[in-house]
Amino acid sequence: MIIRVKAKTLNSLTVGGNTSIGSVDISFNELGIPGSSIKGAMRTAISKAIEEGEVSGYSSCGEIEPSKMRDCDVCRVFGYPNHEGIVNVHGVKIAPHAVLTRVKIDDATLKAMDKSLFKQEVIKPNTEFEFIVEVKDNASCREIKLVLLSLFYLRLWRLGRGGMIDLKVEEFPQGCDFSDLESLKRWLWE
Numbered sequence: 001m002i003i004r005v006k007a008k009t010l011n012s013l014t015v016g017g018n019t020s021i022g023s024v025d026i027s028f029n030e031l032g033i034p035g036s037s038i039k040g041a042m043r044t045a046i047s048k049a050i051e052e053g054e055v056s057g058y059s060s061c062g063e064i065e066p067s068k069m070r071d072c073d074v075c076r077v078f079g080y081p082n083h084e085g086i087v088n089v090h091g092v093k094i095a096p097h098a099v100l101t102r103v104k105i106d107d108a109t110l111k112a113m114d115k116s117l118f119k120q121e122v123i124k125p126n127t128e129f130e131f132i133v134e135v136k137d138n139a140s141c142r143e144i145k146l147v148l149l150s151l152f153y154l155r156l157w158r159l160g161r162g163g164m165i166d167l168k169v170e171e172f173p174q175g176c177d178f179s180d181l182e183s184l185k186r187w188l189w190e
């Protein structure tokens with residue numbers, strides 16, 4: 001099943017390069033934010049919320065280092081070595097004019113370095129974008145709720161280095177009771 005998410009940057013968001021999110025998996029055709037980076041931030045946000053007691057009824061081993069991950073609710077939903085997980089993020093749509101591209105500047109000459117592989121994109125504040133969270137059809141209501149909670153807490157966490165985003169999910173998957181997550185249907189930071 002598909003959960004469509006509308007999001008917007010609250011401050012400028014840096015993508016790519018070697019200092020921030022998406023350093024290895026950003027493709028040159030894909031402008032902006034890699035889905036895998038959003039998924040990673042969702043995972044971190046819900047892990048923190050569980051550890052800090054904001055969310056009860058779910059377990060989290062709290063690990064982001066794959067070799068140390070142990071079986072827990074967060075790992076079962078988001079995946080860990082040899083376990084695929086039930087959620088993926090893709091289809092990030094962002095207006096090209098919202099993205100500024102930087103190249104590496106040589107500190108000595110203050111000129112752009114010709115052969116630099118460094119490429120960094122900066123997404124302007126207050127840029128709206130969309131992405132798709134795909135959840136396996138056999139997921140339980142409890143697992144889907146963990147995915148929605150991870151989106152909820154992503155609004156209080158960060159994407160990349162200090163990037164804050166707001167987001168909302170206008171339509172929840174059918175067949176489960178998510179009535180205590182109604183506020184996820186509206187922007188949080190307005």
Ligand SMILES: [Zn+2]
Pocket residue numbers: 060061062063069070071072073074075076
């Ligand atoms: Zn775990």
